Amino acid sequence: MKEILFSRLEKSNASTECRNGLRDFIFDHPEQLKDLIAFGTDLYNKNHHKAVWIMEMIAEVKTEMLLPHINTICETISGYKHDSAIRGMSRVAYFLGTSKNITLTEFQKEKLIEICLDWLIRDERVACKAYAMKTLVHFGKKEPWINEELREIIDRDYAQQSAGYKAVAREVLGKIK
Template sequence: MNTDYYKVIANSTAHRKSRDDNKDFIFQNPEFLKDLLEISINVTDKNHHKACWILELVLEERIELIKPFLDSFCNVLAKYRSDSAIRSLSKICLFLSKSKAIVLTEIQEEKIIEACLDWLIQTDKAANAAYSMRALYQFGKKYPWINDELQLILSREFENQTPGYRGAVKDLLKRLR
């Protein structure tokens, strides 16, 4: 682990410019991607959520960069508890569910599906739920049982949710019909 790079991540902020600068740094210095991923998958590191923010932006543009780290990424998904990290991770899971450049193994798919289901059920954050449900919808094209589960989960306690959550649910339920 490069300690200077770790300090850069530790000092980064949620501001888009900070995250974009860090993303651009990775594109210019790809040898630091391994360090970024190590920090992001270490759920005990107090800065792992910041690394996840950066990783999300990197993978949004170049999802194929995750290939060498895919098993490590999938193996740790169930351990995340930070809503801030989960927002980025659920979005990465959505990217993976839609990707033509990445071929997931059945085990990797299973771990992503399980994590997204857990996040959807446990979160009270609309964005985390929305990205999770959209990733699950994509996997539901291959595994129809997921769509049945989604319909059950999404129709429960619908009225008690935020307007953002309800909007995402309405859109997805429309697609599932």
Template sequence: MHSDLYKNIANSTAHKASRYRNAQYIWANAHLFGDLLALAWNTQDKNHHKACWIMELVLEKELFLLAEHLDVFCEGLSSFSNESALRSVSKICLFVSQHLSLTALQQELITENALDWLIAENRKVATKAYAIRTLFALGKSQDWIYPQLYRILTEDYPKHSAGYKAVAREILKKIK
């Protein structure tokens, strides 16, 4: 792990300006993206969630940086439990499902994790919303997803917040 990168991440805050400064550092030093991913995926490190926040900003603008790391990304999805990290990771899954070519295994791993996040009782709305949108994107190439997504959304609709319901309504209209 590059020591300056680790110090920058450890000293960062949730404020967008702080996260953006770190994202700029990665954009200027793209060779450090692998280190950022390694820290984000090291769920034992107390700063891994901060690395996830930064990675979300980096990939929102430069998604190609993830291309050579897609296997590591997909294989590590099930290791997350920190909700703050999961929010960013689920948003990255949305970017990936919309813009990158995935192998069958990568699609399967993202689909499986998005479904797990969606049906988990203890997940926050933002993670569930990104999971719904990810599943919608993946459902364009996997026939079985839309019927399952429709069933889950209609059954769970009454149990959730206004934010969840808004995303559910939007996606239900699209898959009818």
């Protein structure tokens, strides 16, 4: 079964139909989630980003399925370099950080906050920065220093950013003022 999953991942593309098929495969065979996570967190595998696409879809619909794998995700999340994987992991971080069904450990929160701040100050794409801001504003409800840091980063970078970034930044600033 593991070989079937890996073969499907390697042959997959970014089409919605393909990604939905892989997501549904994992929903039908939850015992394969461990292998999907291993594939998606193997940063040396040239196709790891394809597994991240599926992890992202699972996080959106059934976040609690990722519960046994959160430490693995948190330990590798800062190592992603592929733009598509980074975008997907920013969504995974968002869904993990905002889930009402999951209680993160301090280590897990710390790792998610750290990478979200890194994504904001690095030269990442807008979608990644948008999810990072949304995740941080959620954590900022309990940790006021996060809101202060977030406001400072947004104020500093706002003028140079795209319209999409500015729209999310305005929304986030409205929540923290």
